[in-house]
Amino acid sequence: MIKGKDGTVIPKVVIERLPRYYRYFDWLDNQGEKISSKNLGDLMGSSASQVRLDLSYFGDFGQQGYGYNIKKLKSELAKILRINSRTNTIIIGVGNVGRALTRYKPFSSSGIYISALFDIKPSIIGEMVNNIMVHDIKNLAEYVTVNNIEIAIMAVPKEIANEIASSLVKCGIKGILNFAPLDLDLRNKIPVENIHIIDKILALSFMIKERPE
Amino acid sequence: MIKGKDGTVIPKVVIERLPRYYRYFDWLDNQGEKISSKNLGDLMGSSASQVRLDLSYFGDFGQQGYGYNIKKLKSELAKILRINSRTNTIIIGVGNVGRALTRYKPFSSSGIYISALFDIKPSIIGEMVNNIMVHDIKNLAEYVTVNNIEIAIMAVPKEIANEIASSLVKCGIKGILNFAPLDLDLRNKIPVENIHIIDKILALSFMIKERPE
Structure with missing residues (x-):
């Protein structure tokens, strides 16, 4: 059982989707400064609420009415997934x-x-x-x-x-x-x-x- | 949208589990004549009701109180998955x-x-x-x-x-x-x-x- 920031158990399917989020943020990098959960969901074929719920297990990343900062999210996800460590x-x-x-x-x-x-x-x-x-x-x-x-x-x-x-x-x-x-x-x-x-x-x-x- | 025997749409996750069922029936072959949905579920790490629901999309395979005939199910799943055709x-x-x-x-x-x-x-x-x-x-x-x-x-x-x-x-x-x-x-x-x-x-x-x- 792996627990998220707030102590709730993170479902395995959510963990398995995490690298996919990283791929999208990596692709979005240099394409803009921020993205809303709605637009990210459209891109990935899921709903805005699914995106917000998935990412909420790993930290407090988004800001109501602002969306996700692309560079920051990419870097946070890289850390979570240990992409820059061996x-x-x-x-x-x-x-x-x-x-x-x-x-x-x-x-x-x-x-x-x-x-x-x-x-x-x-x-x-x-x-x-x-x-x-x-x-x-x-x-x-x-x-x-x-x-x-x-x-x-x-x-x-x-x-x-x-x-x-x-x-x-x-x-x-x-x-x-x-x-x-x-x-x-x-x-x-x-x-x-x-x-x-x-x-x-x-x-x-x-x-x-x-x-x- | 792919529909099952009774006209309901088969969820993609169920289709993606089908080859896994085939693998288990292939493995069970020669190990006995029949298996209950309970025992099959235990083997595969899911519940008896999940097994019954999953397989029900593809045909009327089980028999209440008898379970699944292993040879028959293996052969039906092989047909469904086109294992014996090129x-x-x-x-x-x-x-x-x-x-x-x-x-x-x-x-x-x-x-x-x-x-x-x-x-x-x-x-x-x-x-x-x-x-x-x-x-x-x-x-x-x-x-x-x-x-x-x-x-x-x-x-x-x-x-x-x-x-x-x-x-x-x-x-x-x-x-x-x-x-x-x-x-x-x-x-x-x-x-x-x-x-x-x-x-x-x-x-x-x-x-x-x-x-x-």
């Missing part, structure tokens, strides 16, 4: 997805620093992928502690995903971004966000078929 | 993400067939990536029509994403899976699903920091 991250699983993520440019401008890769395959341990070393998963616990790693990105086959996830928790990882096509069974021990590519494309496939012409 | 798909943008997706194994078992790649860079047009040809984006319209392409996966820089998306709509693409870190401005012309990797990891970063120890 978040040490590792990638577990050096397959196609893991390798592509080592070259994913938007990480660096969001404070996400990929520190190391881990795999179980002896043949690739010691390999450098885009200047990042592949380590043996046996050395995970020590590496996480010594290098102050907070987030693990899991790009492993679903058959071993739960086992890997449990050992990540034991090693002191604080949060997981999971690409494996299943829901990890971690009983809320640490926060998990999922990127389920197949779920997204199947939902799209359904919508395409059912949509009236 | 969905012709193209990838726009042959960068790190685009290339990784040509090797993404779970596509084939979900009916997703990557038919071609498209890019604007002359130096890579004609290249074969994992046995899939890179075409010139100028030939998009003809290719989409001739090859009956339904879905485009966009893995392009955000600066050109809206322009590409508009031309995809003009070419007759029916749905877009967008990996670019912005919301496409398509005014609901066709369904879009987003994979916003940075949004997910920033939400995680916030939750890690704010979580009580």
Whole structure:
């Protein structure tokens, strides 16, 4: 349970919308000095009251009849989301997805620093992928502690995903971004966000078929 | 607006949960004959009434006091999500993400067939990536029509994403899976699903920091 400024619990969906607000304020920057909750809502496809409620969990940002100061909000949201501080991250699983993520440019401008890769395959341990070393998963616990790693990105086959996830928790990882096509069974021990590519494309496939012409 | 069996509009969040139901029924297969909405809800972290309501949009699947027949539900959901029929798909943008997706194994078992790649860079047009040809984006319209392409996966820089998306709509693409870190401005012309990797990891970063120890 994560609580906001006034002590109320912040719903997870609101937290998940926060980076989207940041994207809009980043885009609005240099386009004007302020924006009303009505105009921001129109831009984002939500209502003015939704915008005001969402942002109110994180601080007292707006001013009645004035709106939000764009530069100030952008900077506050950057602080809240730790965009300007470094978040040490590792990638577990050096397959196609893991390798592509080592070259994913938007990480660096969001404070996400990929520190190391881990795999179980002896043949690739010691390999450098885009200047990042592949380590043996046996050395995970020590590496996480010594290098102050907070987030693990899991790009492993679903058959071993739960086992890997449990050992990540034991090693002191604080949060997981999971690409494996299943829901990890971690009983809320640490926060998990999922990127389920197949779920997204199947939902799209359904919508395409059912949509009236 | 997509309507269910009884004519009511199916909320988008329910459609987006449907592939998750399929994953659970696929996993439950061979583990028993039937499952109650209560047990399914416990498994998925939702309530029995949520499960019953969600599934009721798509058909009359359950039986009071009996539960859901696992094999039947799995097969019905596969039909609804078109898992056993072929969905012709193209990838726009042959960068790190685009290339990784040509090797993404779970596509084939979900009916997703990557038919071609498209890019604007002359130096890579004609290249074969994992046995899939890179075409010139100028030939998009003809290719989409001739090859009956339904879905485009966009893995392009955000600066050109809206322009590409508009031309995809003009070419007759029916749905877009967008990996670019912005919301496409398509005014609901066709369904879009987003994979916003940075949004997910920033939400995680916030939750890690704010979580009580």
